[in-house]
Amino acid sequence: xxxxxxxxxxxxxxxxxxxxxxxxxxxxxxxxxxxxxxxxxxxxxxxxxxxxxxxxxxxxxxxxxxxxxxxxxxxxxxxxxxxxxxxxxxxxxxxxxxxxxxxxxxxxxxxxxxxxxxxxxxxxxxxxxxxxxxxxxxxxxxxxxxxxxxxxxxxxxxxxxxxxxxxxxxxxxxxxxxxxxxxxxxxxxxxxxxxxxxxxxxxxxxxxxxxxxxxxxxxxxxxxxxxxxxxxxxxxxxxxxxxxxxxxxxxxxxxxxxxxxxxxxxxxxxxxxxxxxxxxxxxx
Numbered sequence: 001x002x003x004x005x006x007x008x009x010x011x012x013x014x015x016x017x018x019x020x021x022x023x024x025x026x027x028x029x030x031x032x033x034x035x036x037x038x039x040x041x042x043x044x045x046x047x048x049x050x051x052x053x054x055x056x057x058x059x060x061x062x063x064x065x066x067x068x069x070x071x072x073x074x075x076x077x078x079x080x081x082x083x084x085x086x087x088x089x090x091x092x093x094x095x096x097x098x099x100x101x102x103x104x105x106x107x108x109x110x111x112x113x114x115x116x117x118x119x120x121x122x123x124x125x126x127x128x129x130x131x132x133x134x135x136x137x138x139x140x141x142x143x144x145x146x147x148x149x150x151x152x153x154x155x156x157x158x159x160x161x162x163x164x165x166x167x168x169x170x171x172x173x174x175x176x177x178x179x180x181x182x183x184x185x186x187x188x189x190x191x192x193x194x195x196x197x198x199x200x201x202x203x204x205x206x207x208x209x210x211x212x213x214x215x216x217x218x219x220x221x222x223x224x225x226x227x228x229x230x231x232x233x234x235x236x237x238x239x240x241x242x243x244x245x246x247x248x249x250x251x252x253x254x255x256x257x258x259x260x261x262x263x264x265x266x267x268x269x270x271x272x273x274x275x276x277x278x279x280x281x282x283x284x
Contacts, residue, residue, distance in 0.1 A: 001026060002144065003056040005049065005072060006089070007034040009119040011062035014088075014148055015043055017123035021147050028052035030072075050076040058084050058141055066091040066099050073103075081107030084137055086145070088113040088129070092166070093159035100133065100158040109137045112158050114165025117149060128152055132160035175204070181244075181253050188247035214275050223269065223276035230277070231270040234261030 004015050007029040015038045018025050027035050028046040039045050046052035053059055053076040061069055066089055073080065085103050087096070087110070100110035111133040121127050127149025131138055138145075138153055145151045154160040179200060183193045217223050237258040244254050260277045269276040 001044075001056045003027070003046070003052050003059040004043075004062065005029070005052055005059065006062035006068070007038065008062065008064075010088075010115060010122065012038055013119040013122035014060065014062060016041060017147050018144075019043060020123075023144070023147075026052055026055035028072075048075065049073065050079045052076070053079040053083055057082070058086065058144065061085065061087045061089055063087075063089040065089055066095045069099060070102070077106050083108045084111065084141060085109065086111045086113055086131075086141070088115055090114070090165065091162060093163045096162045097159050109134060110158060111138055111141075112161040113145075114161045114168075115149065116165065116168060122148055124149075130154055130161040130164045132156070132162075133158045177253055181250070184249040185244060185247055188249060217273060217275040218278050221279075223272040223279075225271050225273045225276075228274060229271050230261055230264045230274060233274050234258070234265055234270075237261045 001024040002018055003026045004011055004018070005028050007015070007027060011027075011029075012034075015025050015027060019038075019042045025038070025043045026046050027038055027043045028049055028051070029035050032045070035043070035045050044055070046055060049072045053073070061072075063069060063072070066087065069085075069087060069089065073085070080103060085108050087099060091099075096112045100112070103110040111131055114130040115122065115127070116129060117124070117127045128151075129145065129149045130152050131145070132154045133156065135153065135156055138151075142151055142153075154164060182200065183196065186193055186196045237254070237260075240254045241251060241258050244251055260280055263280045264270070264272070264277050267280060269279065
């Protein structure tokens with residue numbers, strides 16, 4: 001038996017995958033009606049959080065954030081001893097560490113997770129999930145967790161799953177905003193976004209070309225600017241701001257990018273590669 005607490009779209013998708021693979025699943029949700037469909041599919045409804053936790057050794061949480069964990073498991077503290085809590089909710093690495101300490105103080109084990117696909121892809125080939133925490137505990141439940149998506153264990157530092165999760169979403173959310181900003185620029189003269197999409201797709205695909213070399217330069221702290229230096233690319237950043245201002249569209253995003261280049265130049269990186277922006281961003 002496995003317990004799953006939190007039955008939004010992601011939680012419901014995980015319950016269905018577990019049921020389809022022959023696992024018994026106990027469920028609980030604050031809004032009890034959200035459990036109706038998965039109960040009809042074979043899940044067992046718990047009446048209280050304590051009942052839900054008591055039903056299984058492995059307890060999966062699919063909640064809005066870590067604060068919700070305290071609200072719910074705080075009503076089941078006496079049942080936590082000997083349980084493995086796998087929190088698949090989203091929050092910060094430091095809040096993850098605090099949550100692990102809280103569960104451990106009550107006799108439980110804590111694994112952090114981050115599901116890197118939307119609900120419709122849970123359990124599909126494309127799905128993968130970051131995990132971190134005690135490796136021995138993770139390995140005991142690896143096969144079960146693999147049903148949700150490929151389990152990528154990052155290490156025993158419990159913060160790592162959320163660190164990588166948020167880093168991936170940093171790329172994802174910023175990329176979505178960048179595309180919408182570029183679309184607004186194209187639409188400012190009446191051109192259809194559909195006409196721009198093939199070029200945007202090529203641009204996004206090409207970005208992967210730069211990543212491995214960029215990572216090496218960041219790790220080495222060396223940023224040779226032989227091909228494209230900060231001064232040259234900073235001029236482009238300025239042109240994007242000016243074009244956006246002329247188009248009458250929002251300037252927050254392009255001005256933020258331009259500020260990286262301006263500060264890198266001021267710090268003496270004008271002749272260095274664009275990767276030297278990392279020295280400005282990291283702010284040791």
